[in-house]
Amino acid sequence: CDTEWGGEDMTVSAEKSYEIQDSGVLTFPEGFVWGAATAAYQIEGAAREDGRGPSIWDTFSRTPGKVHAGHTGDVACDHYHRYPDDVRIMRDLGLAAYRFSVSWPRVQPDGSGPANPRGLDFYDRLVDELRENGITPIVTLYHWDLPQTLEDRGGWTNRETAERFAEYAAITHARLGDRVETWTTLNEPWCSAFLGYASGIHAPGRAEPALGFTAAHHLLLGHGLAVQALRASGAGKVGITLNLSPVISDDAEAAAIVDGLQNRIFLDPVLRGEYPADVVEHARRFTDWSFVRDGDLEIISRPTDLLGVNYYHPQTVAARAGEPANPVYPGSEGIAFGGADAPRTAMGWPVQPFGLTDLLLRLARDYPGTPLLITENGAAFDDVVEDGEVHDVGRLSYLDGHLRAAHAAIQGGADLRGYLVWSLLDNFEWAEGYRKRFGIVHVDYGTQRRTPKDSALWYSEVVRRNGL
Numbered sequence: 001c002d003t004e005w006g007g008e009d010m011t012v013s014a015e016k017s018y019e020i021q022d023s024g025v026l027t028f029p030e031g032f033v034w035g036a037a038t039a040a041y042q043i044e045g046a047a048r049e050d051g052r053g054p055s056i057w058d059t060f061s062r063t064p065g066k067v068h069a070g071h072t073g074d075v076a077c078d079h080y081h082r083y084p085d086d087v088r089i090m091r092d093l094g095l096a097a098y099r100f101s102v103s104w105p106r107v108q109p110d111g112s113g114p115a116n117p118r119g120l121d122f123y124d125r126l127v128d129e130l131r132e133n134g135i136t137p138i139v140t141l142y143h144w145d146l147p148q149t150l151e152d153r154g155g156w157t158n159r160e161t162a163e164r165f166a167e168y169a170a171i172t173h174a175r176l177g178d179r180v181e182t183w184t185t186l187n188e189p190w191c192s193a194f195l196g197y198a199s200g201i202h203a204p205g206r207a208e209p210a211l212g213f214t215a216a217h218h219l220l221l222g223h224g225l226a227v228q229a230l231r232a233s234g235a236g237k238v239g240i241t242l243n244l245s246p247v248i249s250d251d252a253e254a255a256a257i258v259d260g261l262q263n264r265i266f267l268d269p270v271l272r273g274e275y276p277a278d279v280v281e282h283a284r285r286f287t288d289w290s291f292v293r294d295g296d297l298e299i300i301s302r303p304t305d306l307l308g309v310n311y312y313h314p315q316t317v318a319a320r321a322g323e324p325a326n327p328v329y330p331g332s333e334g335i336a337f338g339g340a341d342a343p344r345t346a347m348g349w350p351v352q353p354f355g356l357t358d359l360l361l362r363l364a365r366d367y368p369g370t371p372l373l374i375t376e377n378g379a380a381f382d383d384v385v386e387d388g389e390v391h392d393v394g395r396l397s398y399l400d401g402h403l404r405a406a407h408a409a410i411q412g413g414a415d416l417r418g419y420l421v422w423s424l425l426d427n428f429e430w431a432e433g434y435r436k437r438f439g440i441v442h443v444d445y446g447t448q449r450r451t452p453k454d455s456a457l458w459y460s461e462v463v464r465r466n467g468l
């Protein structure tokens with residue numbers, strides 16, 4: 001993926017458009033926010049430019065065997081240099097909002113201390129470019145690229161990292177807060193904790209079940225401290241983004257365990273100010289929870305303005321004697337995962353749009369009063385560029401089904417404010433490297449040429465009509 005910048009013309013060809021057959025128009029609420037999402041390490045590149053320090057993903061991707069084919073985020077989609085072209089693509093598609101993450105090691109190369117002005121300068125340029133093109137920026141403060149220096153001191157297993165995170169949040173808001181209204185603190189703390197510390201599948205690659213729970217708590221504490229810092233700094237809307245999955249099972253006990261470890265261990269502290277009692281008991285074989293201090297849950301549950309929901313698929317589980325534990329769900333011995341009878345994406349994930357309706361209605365029922373924003377939903381498929389076009393029928397069908405599912409949830413009473421497709425661009429899919437493509441815009445990593453896929457043209461029409 002190491003390329004020279006070609007600077008080709010990236011405009012979307014306006015004459016092409018994707019007509020939606022009038023199969024009964026579904027219209028979304030007035031003001032529904034349509035956009036796309038990305039993350040810094042997955043698209044920016046420029047890994048050592050303008051003072052950026054190393055993150056745990058720079059380290060992890062250089063560790064043999066951890067990332068497909070040794071892929072790294074050194075160049076990625078070269079968004080650090082090509083952002084004007086990428087913003088122009090979003091404008092031409094008619095997107096109203098763009099969710100991106102700020103790279104903590106760009107802002108504070110060592111994770112603490114004074115800001116790196118050149119790092120912040122990039123986000124200044126990006127935010128201004130977005131606003132000049134009528135696109136609302138939505139900032140994620142942490143999308144997994146922890147400064148390595150902090151990991152060297154224990155990372156999210158060290159309580160002090162939560163305090164450093166709040167300082168970083170304040171620094172970033174001080175620079176961008178006059179032009180960025182909507183902030184989410186963390187992206188998918190479940191992945192950071194249970195892929196990164198409990199199972200070793202993601203950076204920093206530690207594989208001790210107990211550390212998953214410690215890291216989860218300090219991530220949540222960091223969220224709460226950052227909310228306090230953002231409020232003190234005059235932030236507008238503040239929230240957190242969680243990857244949530246409804247659990248499908250014939251076995252109530254298995255379902256409760258997985259739902260607790262995936263969903264309620266984060267939802268309940270943030271929105272109810274308590275850890276679920278069943279999860280606390282379940283985890284006692286791994287931890288005594290002594291990392292929870294008096295007052296932590298009050299900090300973690302500071303009021304927020306929105307809940308970012310990342311949905312891809314449900315979890316189908318069954319009780320099966322002798323089944324070994326799934327390492328990302330500590331203590332899940334006797335529970336078999338998978339088995340959904342559904343089409344699959346290139347990630348092997350089942351395509352089950354009904355799960356999104358179930359999830360959104362469950363959130364509205366169990367955690368009422370919190371506006372919801374789908375901050376990620378999308379699918380990987382093996383795309384091919386043919387005569388300058390990408391006929392990604394599978395992705396288009398996935399998105400169509402999930403938008404219909406989201407609409408059904410709105411009809412059922414869910415307070416859903418918007419939908420941000422994952423992702424704007426094909427990008428670095430973590431341990432899968434660049435071999436999995438989630439973008440509605442194809443990226444040729446050899447030339448960095450962008451090609452809007454049929455799904456992008458279709459999505460543009462959905463945005464224009466505010467419906468299907």
Ligand SMILES: OC[C@H]1NNC[C@@H](O)[C@@H]1O
Binds near residue numbers: 039376429438
């Ligand atoms: O796996 C697809 C996406 N899931 N949520 C977090 C993102 O960084 C991933 O690329």
